[in-house]
Amino acid sequence: DPILVAFVAKNAPKGSLSxxxxxxxxxxxxxxxxxxxLTGWITDQFGSMQIGFYLAAVLLLVGLVVFSFVKEDEVVAFD
Structure with a gap:
């Protein structure tokens, strides 16, 4: 994801960017x-791949919420 790569590049210490x-x-x-x-295990346990899809959607939403609360001014880069 180019947005996350740019975020990491902007907030990483310059000497440790790589x-x-x-x-x-x-x-x-x-x-x-x-x-x-994990999807195969969920399918074996519950008999449906839909639960894996819903789990992926929930994880994406959690990531979106967490990323939206990160303020650029408060990110601390460790040197």
């Missing part, structure tokens, strides 16, 4: 490993 972006990429790619396993 580390911050690598950590962001690692966390984002972890979902491509966890999501299929």
């Amino acid at each position: 580390t911050a972006l690598s950590a962001y990429n690692f966390i984002g790619m972890s979902s491509s490993i966890i999501a299929p396993f």
Whole structure:
């Protein structure tokens, strides 16, 4: 997501920008490993893939709410 990459780049320490972006990429790619396993487990337990879809929608909404409360002036970059 270009908006989140720009947010990370703006608020990361200049000397650790590559580390911050690598950590962001690692966390984002972890979902491509966890999501299929979790969706398969939910399908096996409840017999429907719809619950996995609703879980994904809820997680997106939680992320949207959390991101909307972050103020640019209050973000602290650790040097």
